[in-house]
Amino acid sequence: MRGQMASKKRESSSGVSVVAIDGPVAAGKTVVGRALARRLGLNYLDTGLMYRAITWLALQHGTPIDDEGALGALAEAHPVRPTGQDSDRVLVGEHQVGPELRESRVNRQVSLVARVSAVRRALVRQQRVLAAEGGIVVAGRDIGTVVLPDADLKVFLSASPESRAGRRWREMLAQGQTVDFQQVLRETRARDEIDCHRADSPLVAAEDAFLLDTQDLTADHVVEEILEHIRELTGAGEP
Numbered sequence: 001m002r003g004q005m006a007s008k009k010r011e012s013s014s015g016v017s018v019v020a021i022d023g024p025v026a027a028g029k030t031v032v033g034r035a036l037a038r039r040l041g042l043n044y045l046d047t048g049l050m051y052r053a054i055t056w057l058a059l060q061h062g063t064p065i066d067d068e069g070a071l072g073a074l075a076e077a078h079p080v081r082p083t084g085q086d087s088d089r090v091l092v093g094e095h096q097v098g099p100e101l102r103e104s105r106v107n108r109q110v111s112l113v114a115r116v117s118a119v120r121r122a123l124v125r126q127q128r129v130l131a132a133e134g135g136i137v138v139a140g141r142d143i144g145t146v147v148l149p150d151a152d153l154k155v156f157l158s159a160s161p162e163s164r165a166g167r168r169w170r171e172m173l174a175q176g177q178t179v180d181f182q183q184v185l186r187e188t189r190a191r192d193e194i195d196c197h198r199a200d201s202p203l204v205a206a207e208d209a210f211l212l213d214t215q216d217l218t219a220d221h222v223v224e225e226i227l228e229h230i231r232e233l234t235g236a237g238e239p
């Protein structure tokens with residue numbers, strides 16, 4: 001696939017070196033991205049966690065969320081380095097953070113931080129460096145359209161807001177959080193609204209993306225569908 005790029009970069013036996021996975025809130029990007037990376041023998045990078053890390057840092061520093069200049073300066077001064085297994089933690093400044101990036105105070109603010117162009121410039125630059133050697137599945141909102149437009153494979157996951165909010169609600173319950181489903185649904189819709197309508201890099205499927213409605217599919221099923229799609233594209237056997 002896109003032979004020139006794949007031949008220069010580390011790739012899986014399927015011939016795929018760089019996979020972009022985009023989609024709205026709780027579409028299954030993380031669970032599918034991790035499992036796909038494992039199946040293909042590639043690394044995994046969750047770019048959402050990088051926006052969450054800058055949001056968390058802004059809250060720690062008391063940076064006003066409407067001060068675009070200060071947010072941009074914060075992102076420039078504090079590179080975010082993924083650590084931990086499966087890209088589930090990051091180093092930002094002197095802090096190593098993981099579960100705190102999924103707290104509701106971060107959920108409520110992250111899309112406001114992510115719409116700031118100066119923040120995006122800093123993080124997109126870092127994401128391209130992290131993906132430069134290939135051998136990686138990268139999940140986010142603008143990976144196939146902006147960050148890695150030459151990815152070997154672009155996947156766009158979608159499902160209704162109700163079903164995505166339901167998944168997120170069940171995840172939160174399983175972690176022992178007491179949350180109201182209607183509140184999770186409201187927050188899902190609010191974040192989608194900002195992500196889809198921001199001026200810089202709005203959430204949209206790349207023209208050449210493989211579109212997958214995950215509504216009635218388990219994560220395993222979604223991974224199988226993507227692997228099948230790769231087999232069709234490459235004519236390869238089991239990736």
Ligand code: CDP
Binds near residue numbers: 027047112115140195
């Ligand atoms: O896991 P979930 O779908 O809830 O969100 P996430 O992937 O952790 O991303 C959190 C937020 O970061 C998104 O709602 C976007 O506002 C922003 N984001 C972005 O703008 N661009 C990316 N490539 C990844 C995330």
